[in-house]
Amino acid sequence: MRRKLLIGNWKMNSSLAANTILLNGIKAGAGKTGCEMAVCVPAPYFAQCQAELTGSNIAWGAQDVSTHDIGPYTGEISVAMLRDFGCRYAIVGHSERRMNHGETDQVVAEKARRAIVNGITPVVCVGETLAQREAGKTAEVVGQQLDAVLSAIEPDDLWNIVIAYEPVWAIGTGKTASPQIAQEVHAILRAKLSARNSAAASGIPILYGGSLRPDNAREILQMHDIDGCLVGGASLNASDFLAIAAAAS
Numbered sequence: 001m002r003r004k005l006l007i008g009n010w011k012m013n014s015s016l017a018a019n020t021i022l023l024n025g026i027k028a029g030a031g032k033t034g035c036e037m038a039v040c041v042p043a044p045y046f047a048q049c050q051a052e053l054t055g056s057n058i059a060w061g062a063q064d065v066s067t068h069d070i071g072p073y074t075g076e077i078s079v080a081m082l083r084d085f086g087c088r089y090a091i092v093g094h095s096e097r098r099m100n101h102g103e104t105d106q107v108v109a110e111k112a113r114r115a116i117v118n119g120i121t122p123v124v125c126v127g128e129t130l131a132q133r134e135a136g137k138t139a140e141v142v143g144q145q146l147d148a149v150l151s152a153i154e155p156d157d158l159w160n161i162v163i164a165y166e167p168v169w170a171i172g173t174g175k176t177a178s179p180q181i182a183q184e185v186h187a188i189l190r191a192k193l194s195a196r197n198s199a200a201a202s203g204i205p206i207l208y209g210g211s212l213r214p215d216n217a218r219e220i221l222q223m224h225d226i227d228g229c230l231v232g233g234a235s236l237n238a239s240d241f242l243a244i245a246a247a248a249s
């Protein structure tokens, strides 16, 4: 049995005051769900998460990380800085970063490598656009995105990685991939991971993300290769996030 993992991606939302309500709400219900939970928050809130979540069973992390260790990189945040604030995870290669910040597969791969080498678990996002899906290119696109990461890391690094399949057309649109479509892609991803390190691959959480809500999470999460979710909008509401956690467990 693979562990179930639910990660909230707050994106550029919330505030100090709203975070307190949200984190307390999640903490209050976390014990009742049988899945691991984490929140990936804007960097200014790492310290708040560390203060509020230390000692709870909820982890926290970043939404991105620099490809550099230190130096003249204005605005960037290093993996060591994430560690200073107890972050366990760093999302890398979210489609919003690939599209809005021109992140290539190679940049994403380097971010994932650097996170792993420094003891942070990367949550590597892959996913196709609607045009790519309609052109029958889904397997090729997600395959290339994952291959870039796999060639930058060692097979043993697969013991410390999370993959998230987020079809771009399902993010924030209200359109979720059907359970069958998602399972098909997850199985492709797991086969690729398995070819690199089969022992590790059978335990790697492959999360689904894209317009998940309490009312559609359960059917997606029932699929064999779907081990949890990466949730955007619904992670900003404690009761929705907990309801998805309950569906995952």
Ligand code: 13P
Pocket (backbone or CB within 6 Å): 009, 094, 166, 170, 171, 172, 173, 174, 209, 210, 211, 212, 230, 231, 232, 233, 234
């Ligand atoms: P939504 O759940 O808001 O569609 O966002 C998904 C996502 O991008 C999570 O990383």
